[in-house]
Amino acid sequence: MRQTGTEGCVSARFEEIDWRQTAKGAISLRRRRDPASGTEVYEVKLDDDFLMSSQFTxxxxxxxxxxxxxxxxxxxxxxxxxxxxxxxxxxxxxxxxxxxxxxxxxxxxxxxxxxxxxxxxxxxxxxxxxxxxxxxxxxxxxxxxxxxxxxxxxxxxxxxxxxxxxxxxxxxxxxxxxxxxxxxxxxxxxxxxxxxxxxxxxxxxxxxxxxxxxxxxxxxxxxxxxxxxxxxxxxxxxxxxxxxxxxxxxx
Structure with a gap:
C-alpha cells in the first residue's frame, strides 16, 4: 500500500470503520461521501500518511x-x-x-x-x-x-x-x-x-x-x-x- 496524492484534501465528514495499532504504525480504514459525485470513498491511512483511496484506482x-x-x-x-x-x-x-x-x-x-x-x-x-x-x-x-x-x-x-x-x-x-x-x-x-x-x-x-x-x-x-x-x-x-x-x- 502507498500514497495516492489525496493528502490534505479529505473532508472532515468521514466514518472511521477500523483502527488498529500494528508493527508498522497505526492503520485506519475510513469512509466518506464525495460531495461532487455522491459516491462513497474508502481511504487507508498509516499513521498520518494517506496510502490509498478508492477514488484513485x-x-x-x-x-x-x-x-x-x-x-x-x-x-x-x-x-x-x-x-x-x-x-x-x-x-x-x-x-x-x-x-x-x-x-x-x-x-x-x-x-x-x-x-x-x-x-x-x-x-x-x-x-x-x-x-x-x-x-x-x-x-x-x-x-x-x-x-x-x-x-x-x-x-x-x-x-x-x-x-x-x-x-x-x-x-x-x-x-x-x-x-x-x-x-x-x-x-x-x-x-x-x-x-x-x-x-x-x-x-x-x-x-x-x-x-x-x-x-x-x-x-x-x-x-x-x-x-x-x-x-x-x-x-x-x-x-x-x-x-x-x-x-x-x-x-
Whole structure:
C-alpha cells in the first residue's frame, strides 16, 4: 500500500470503520461521501500518511492488465504483492485465463477488512476459489529460496505483480530497498516461468536508474505512464507501471 496524492484534501465528514495499532504504525480504514459525485470513498491511512483511496484506482487496475497482457499462456498462476483495497487483485481475477492468484499482504488487519467485507471488493475476493490471501511479508518471501508458496517450495508463476511502496526510490520501509536492486530482482526473476512477467506500480515518473536495473536482470522491460484525472487538483495525474519479462523458452 502507498500514497495516492489525496493528502490534505479529505473532508472532515468521514466514518472511521477500523483502527488498529500494528508493527508498522497505526492503520485506519475510513469512509466518506464525495460531495461532487455522491459516491462513497474508502481511504487507508498509516499513521498520518494517506496510502490509498478508492477514488484513485486507474493505476492499480492498469498494473494488473498491463502485467498480464504480454502473456500467451491460457492457465495463469499469479502473485500480487500488496492487498490494500483489492483493486489490483480484483483486476487480475477479471482475466479469465487466471487459474490461481495468491495475494501476499504483510498486515493481517488489511486481510481482515476483506474477510469481514468492510471494503467494497472484499466479498468478490474472498468468495473467488482462485484467490488466496496470504499473511506474509512479500519481500521476505521474494528473498526466500522456498519462494511464495509454503505448500510447494520453489513453485514458479507466470506473473508477479507488486503494489506496495510509493516507488523504487520511495519505500515504506528501508528494508524493502534491496529488492529494487539487481540482486533482489534476480531472485524474483527466478520465481517466474520462462517468458514470465514482473510488473510494478510506482507513484513517480519513469526512473532511468530503475529502468537500467530492469535491463540488467530481465530479457525485456518497458515503463508505461498511466494517466487519470485528479479532481482535487483539477489536472491530469500520472502513475508509472513497469513491465519486465524473463527470457522465453528457446523452443
Amino acid at each position: 486507474a493505476g492499480e487496475i492498469a498494473l494488473a492488465r498491463l502485467g498480464l497482457e504480454p502473456l500467451a499462456d491460457t492457465h495463469l498462476d499469479v502473485i500480487v504483492g500488496g492487498l490494500g483495497l483489492g483493486y489490483t487483485a480484483h483486476a487480475v481475477l477479471e482475466d479469465p485465463r487466471v487459474r490461481s492468484l495468491t495475494v501476499v499482504e504483510a498486515l493481517e488487519e488489511v486481510i481482515g477488512w476483506h474477510q469481514r467485507r468492510l471494503v467494497p471488493l472484499g466479498a468478490d475476493l474472498t468468495s473467488d476459489p482462485r484467490c488466496r490471501l496470504l499473511h506474509a511479508d512479500f519481500f521476505s518471501l521474494a528473498a526466500d529460496p522456498h519462494g511464495f508458496d509454503p505448500d510447494i517450495p520453489g513453485r514458479r508463476f507466470h506473473a508477479i505483480v507488486v503494489d506496495i511502496d510509493h516507488s523504487p526510490r520511495h519505500v515504506l520501509d528501508p528494508a524493502h530497498a534491496p529488492f529494487y536492486e539487481p540482486g533482489g530482482l534476480r531472485g524474483l526473476a527466478g520465481r517466474l516461468h520462462p517468458g514470465g512477467v514482473f510488473a510494478l506500480w510506482s507513484n513517480d515518473p519513469p526512473d532511468e536508474h530503475f529502468n537500467a536495473v530492469l535491463a540488467q536482470v530481465f530479457y525485456a522491460s518497458q515503463a508505461h505512464v498511466v494517466e487519470f484525472h485528479n479532481p482535487f487538483q483539477n489536472r491530469t495525474a500520472t502513475n508509472t507501471v513497469y513491465v519486465a519479462r524473463t527470457q522465453p523458452d528457446q523452443a
